[in-house]
Structures are given as C-alpha cells and as structure tokens.
Amino acid sequence: MPRARSQHHDDWQTAAADDHASGCLSFYALPPLAVLFIACLLAILASNAPTQTSASPVVQPATIAPSGLSPIFTREVQYWGNHILRWANASSLDPNLVATVMQIESCGDPRALSRSGAMGLFQVMPFHFQYGENGFDTETNALRGVNYLARSLQTASGDPRLALAGYNGGIGVIGRGEWTWHAETARYVRYGAPIYNDARSGFASSAMLDEWYQRYGAGLCRQAAQRLGIDN
Numbered sequence: 001m002p003r004a005r006s007q008h009h010d011d012w013q014t015a016a017a018d019d020h021a022s023g024c025l026s027f028y029a030l031p032p033l034a035v036l037f038i039a040c041l042l043a044i045l046a047s048n049a050p051t052q053t054s055a056s057p058v059v060q061p062a063t064i065a066p067s068g069l070s071p072i073f074t075r076e077v078q079y080w081g082n083h084i085l086r087w088a089n090a091s092s093l094d095p096n097l098v099a100t101v102m103q104i105e106s107c108g109d110p111r112a113l114s115r116s117g118a119m120g121l122f123q124v125m126p127f128h129f130q131y132g133e134n135g136f137d138t139e140t141n142a143l144r145g146v147n148y149l150a151r152s153l154q155t156a157s158g159d160p161r162l163a164l165a166g167y168n169g170g171i172g173v174i175g176r177g178e179w180t181w182h183a184e185t186a187r188y189v190r191y192g193a194p195i196y197n198d199a200r201s202g203f204a205s206s207a208m209l210d211e212w213y214q215r216y217g218a219g220l221c222r223q224a225a226q227r228l229g230i231d232n
Helices: 025-031 032-048 081-090 095-105 138-155 160-169 171-173 182-200 207-227
Strands: none
Touching: 032 095, 032 138, 081 095, 081 138, 095 138, 095 182, 138 160, 138 171, 160 171, 171 207, 182 207
C-alpha cells in the first residue's frame, strides 16, 4: 500500500511405384536401347520427386488474457484486465506492473480494507485522497494508487523493484539502504519483483506468485472472488 506512506511422426510413405508391379506392357515391342533409355529416364524422375517430411513441432506461446495482461495473475485480477490496461496507459506504466501491485494488495477486491486503514483495489491510505473522495470507488482508488506507483517508478529511475519498495514503504525508502526497510517492505519486494519479472517475460506461470498465494493470498483472493461474484 502506498504509505506516507512432440508432435509424433506419422511416417508418411512417399507414393512410390510398387517394386513388384509389372512395367509398361509395350516395353517388349521396343528395341533394347529404347527400353534402357526409358528405364533410366524413369529412374531419374523418381529420384527427383519431392519427398514428404513430417512437420516440425509448433511451440505454443503462453496464452495471453484478452486484456493483454500476463496469464500468471489470478482470475480475480484478470477480472479487472481492461481497466488495468486503461489505468496503466493513462500513467504510462506497464500494465503488468500495475497488475502485480493489485495482486499483492487486494487480489482484485474493491472493498478490501487493511488493519491500518488502507482501502480498495490498490490499498491506498486515506490521507492520499482529496476531501470528499470515496476511497472505495474503483476509478478514484486507481487514480490515486496508480499515480503513486508512477511517482515511485520515476523516483526509482525506472527500477521496478525499487518502485515496488516505494509503493509499499513510502517513496522515501527508495534512496535508503535496503537494510533500513521494514520487514513488510522487504517481503513485498521479495514477492512482487519476481512476480513482475515473470509477467513481463511472457511466462505462463509464476512459482513466486504460487508461493505468495499459498502463504498469504488464498484468503484474500477467496474474499475477492466472493465480492466479484466469480467464486464458482
């Protein structure tokens, strides 16, 4: 949250002449040299005939979600795919980086609320909202959260790992040694950075996201699925 925040071989057989079939019946009436000439000509034509080879196996790319997001993210985050793409484009961010933040922060639950008061999809702290704004409104929440992520990435000179640290621990941590980071920020980066790397590398799955889900995200994502009506 932002703080002060192998295809098998079919062995197709070439349609070659049957070795045991009789030749042209008129051959016996031809002079011997003519028969020899025609036989040689047929042999040459047969040797030059194209042979059929089995097709090379086709490597299937990872299936990309309709929104363009990496397929590694959970279905609750994929639910917001087109919105994530729009929000990311508005801030000139990689949608997969925005999705990584949503994945860890709320798993796509628009009503998520932390013990510290962080709110909504991007777990934005209340003091980041302007007076009168509804922090649970998805557009408002995304505006404040994604803008903070963009500022963090700019401060980090484009380093997404440091940007994630800044998003969680506050932009001020970016210029400090990692040994000064809070345990929560270190854990956030430990999971967030590899998840994002897997997403932007085009992988079909992420071992680190799976680990995060098992250790921290199962309940969060179950709650999000229920909220979104996709729990079946």
